[in-house]
Amino acid sequence: MFARIYKPPKNAMQSGKANTARWVLEFEPDMARRVDPLMGWTSGDETTSGQVRMKFDSKDEAVAYAERHGLPFTLEAEHEAAPQPKAYSDNFSFKRRKPWTH
Secondary structure, X not given: OEEEEEOOOOOOOOOOOOOOOOEEEEEEOOOOOEEOOOXXXXXXXXXXXXXXXXXXXXXXXXXXXXXXXXXXXXXXXXXXXXXXXXXXXXXXXXXXXXXXXX
16 A cells, blocks of 8 residues: 655635645555446445545654554645735726626
């Protein structure tokens, strides 16, 4: 089992940053999923690949857990979004790409 440790990015569908403060340890699948010939569903034999997701308060805790249990892991860098300054008056600017309409 190979583990991946990362900090999840902000959800693109929401403006808030919920569920982005904790570090996540997920397991990578050992083998590819296969299609069930009878039902046509995709399935796999291992439950750790898509169903086990552990959350930690810090990166060090996640790394310590993986090392304590002898799990090989990759550590992904933390993503930090650059804020884009915006002002209400930009909605009415002459440099706007599309004309403002109601």
